Amino acid sequence: MKFVYLFSLLITFNFILASCATKTRLTEETSSKTSFNSSSSPIETTATTYESISVSEIVQFPAQSLIDAVSTKNLVKVRQILKDKAYNLNETNNDQNTPLHLAVQQNEIEIAKLLIDAGANVNLQNQIQDSPFLYAGAEGKTEILDYMLQHSQIDFTVVNRFGGNALIPAAEKGHLENVRLLLEDGRSDIDFQNNFGYTALIEVVALRENTELYHTIAQTLIEAGANTEIRDYSNRSAIDYAKSKNNPILYEMIP
Numbered sequence: 001m002k003f004v005y006l007f008s009l010l011i012t013f014n015f016i017l018a019s020c021a022t023k024t025r026l027t028e029e030t031s032s033k034t035s036f037n038s039s040s041s042p043i044e045t046t047a048t049t050y051e052s053i054s055v056s057e058i059v060q061f062p063a064q065s066l067i068d069a070v071s072t073k074n075l076v077k078v079r080q081i082l083k084d085k086a087y088n089l090n091e092t093n094n095d096q097n098t099p100l101h102l103a104v105q106q107n108e109i110e111i112a113k114l115l116i117d118a119g120a121n122v123n124l125q126n127q128i129q130d131s132p133f134l135y136a137g138a139e140g141k142t143e144i145l146d147y148m149l150q151h152s153q154i155d156f157t158v159v160n161r162f163g164g165n166a167l168i169p170a171a172e173k174g175h176l177e178n179v180r181l182l183l184e185d186g187r188s189d190i191d192f193q194n195n196f197g198y199t200a201l202i203e204v205v206a207l208r209e210n211t212e213l214y215h216t217i218a219q220t221l222i223e224a225g226a227n228t229e230i231r232d233y234s235n236r237s238a239i240d241y242a243k244s245k246n247n248p249i250l251y252e253m254i255p
Helices: 002-052 065-071 075-082 099-105 109-118 132-138 142-151 167-172 176-185 200-207 212-223 238-244 248-253
Strands: none
Touching: 065 075, 065 099, 075 109, 099 109, 099 132, 109 142, 132 142, 132 167, 132 176, 142 176, 167 176, 167 200, 176 212, 200 212, 200 238, 212 248, 238 248
């Protein structure tokens, strides 16, 4: 009887040992799987995060990239650079020209509009005191000038190297459409005097030839309300210049 009892106890003990060993093995396998999963999870997450970032958001362009892109008229590159909101839109080259200066000078209308929409400064002046706005007015870049008048924060107190506003050289250089744009806008002083005391009207009559184009510009200025009695710093008015140049058409036109 005692032998049977001991034999039964031994069998029970072996069963318990086997159960413990099995449980230990299962615990180790589970731990190993958990460790593998936890180590692989960050890799998967990182990959997913990286894939969600577009290339345009992580590309950074070195300084002068925008200057170079505009200089080479590379519209696609300009668009790419403008996606970087931290990029300096008003960087300058050796002549103190900004990308917008270059776009206006080349009459690259689409690029100029993109730069203006992105917030490029139209008032910054280069080495010869031209701002993008003043240059557009003086050099007949009519479509760009029109866009600036509608979409830019223009400082009308900024003057060119001769002390003039945009209207004076626009008139003197014969850019009738620019003259009309500036007059219709109404923010450019029609009687502004430059370093010589010339207004737009005086400059047209005193410096330009007796042609139909300049007769039309003079008439446009007069009809818009230009003061015909203003005298320059040599004490001569527009009518004085018309007389001295024996220009009967302008003489009769000026009240």
